[in-house]
Amino acid sequence: MAFPSTSVPANFSLTAIQSGGNKTECAQGKIEDWAFSVLQVYILLISVTGILFNVFVLMVFCFHKKPCTVAEVYLSNLAAADLVLVSFLPFWAISASQHFNWPFGSVLCRLVNLAIIMNMYCSIYFLVLISADRYLALVHPLSHEVIRRPKYAKVGCLLVWGLGLLLSVPTLIYREVEYKPDLNITTCYLNYPNTNAILLLEVMLTTFSFIIPIFFISFCTWKIIQALSNRVIVGLTTQKMEQKATTLILAVLLAFLICWVPFHLVRTMELLFRAKVLVDCKVSAITFICKQIFMYFAFFNSVLNPILYVIVGKNFRKKVRELFDSSIGKQSTTFSLNSTRTYLKSVRTSVRSANVLS
Structure with a gap:
């Protein structure tokens, strides 16, 4: 897997060296120090905001009194995956601040x-x-109701974690x-046994992690949009819950495509x-730089998803309000009980004092 930021040479540049008319390698030129500082701040900002936002999302889904729907089961697991990502990014921030020196060991x-x-x-x-x-909810709403249940969604999520x-x-x-003596840094890098193994593995992973899923997602999205358009045209109405959930899902899908597709396209060029x-060589060098930029841009998706839940997800906002109201209600009830107990205790004390004086 090509996530090379922990082993990016600090002296990489776009200049090509000509050797007998053929471009063989790229010359090495110093990257400005400010670039590492900017990268460190960017990664830390994503880490902190991503942790706060995704923890908030998981708390809403987990502590709300109503059980999660199928869509919410998937969204909560997506939030958990984003939380895992942003929780480990600070290690990269520290590495970036040291010009991609890796001080944390092999484990x-x-x-x-x-x-x-x-x-x-x-x-x-x-x-x-x-x-x-x-797709099943809007294109085939009646024929697949059995498999659209939370328990099957949870099984599907476990399978996805295992596949990942x-x-x-x-x-x-x-x-x-x-x-690396030539770079004077300790790098954390992928050391494949041979070039053919690298190429074969990267092609396989790109196929299963990008090409096949994107085709499937694109097909389902097209059918979903088509189904919604047809229902509007013929004057039919869908259930409000399904419409609201679908709006949020389409926003999350669009955000993922915007954030991750550029990285995967550049990664395909690298292959x-x-x-x-x-x-x-010059195109290769530009591809390398673009890959670094798009990779860190892709990480922003883990912060963007929770924001979309709040902005687009009407059901999610409703859950937040209900959870907040429930929490306020419990606090009010607790306060009232404590006040009542204090009052009764004071009355008992007064009565006892009056009995003693009498």
């Missing part, structure tokens, strides 16, 4: 990257489940920490360079 090298990569795999497959649920872990196994096996289908 955290594997665990941090495992958590981040699992988030990418799990997130897109949670969206696959969400898309399938909306399985696809992340190469990170556990091939991530290593090694000192073409590894397969020597593309050989231009």
Whole structure:
């Protein structure tokens, strides 16, 4: 899996060296120090806001008195995946502040990257489940009611977590920490046994983590939009719960596509360079830089999702209000009981004092 930020050379540049008319490698030029400071602040900002927002979302889903719907089961697991990602990003922030030197050892090298990569795999497959649920709810509302139940949704989420872990196994096996004398840093990087293994594994992971899910999500989304349009045209109405849930889901899908598709497209180009289908060094260098930018932009999706729940999700806002009102009600009841007990206690004390005096 290509998340190379912990091993990005601090002296990478876009300049190409000509060797006998063929571009063989890219020259190395110093990256400005301010870039590392900006990157550190950006990662920490995403980490803090992402942790706060996703914990808030999970608290609303978990502590609300009503059980979660199928869509909410998927969204809560998506929030959990985002929380895992942003919780481990501070390690990258510290590494970035040290010009991508990795001071945390090999165990955290594997665990941090495992958590981040699992988030990418799990997130897109949670969206696959969400898309399938909306597709069944709106395109085939009567024929698949049995499988659209929370207990089946929970089983599906467990399978997604297992699949995410399985696809992340190469990170556990091939991530290593090694000192690079030429760069004077200790790097956390993927050390595949040979080039063919890298290429084969990357193609397989790209296919299962991006190409297949995106086609499935796109198909379901197109059918969902088509179904909603047809119902409006013929004057039919859908259930308000389904409409509200679908609006939120479409917003979450769009946010994911905007944040993650650029990274996957550039990553696909990188595979073409590894397969020597593309050989231009300058384009390769630009691809490398774009990949870094789009990768960190993709992480913003973990902060954006909770914001969308509040802005677009009417049902979610309703749950927040009900949870807040319930909490205020409990506090008021507790206060009233305590006040009553205090009053009764004072009355008893007064009566006892009067009896003693009499």
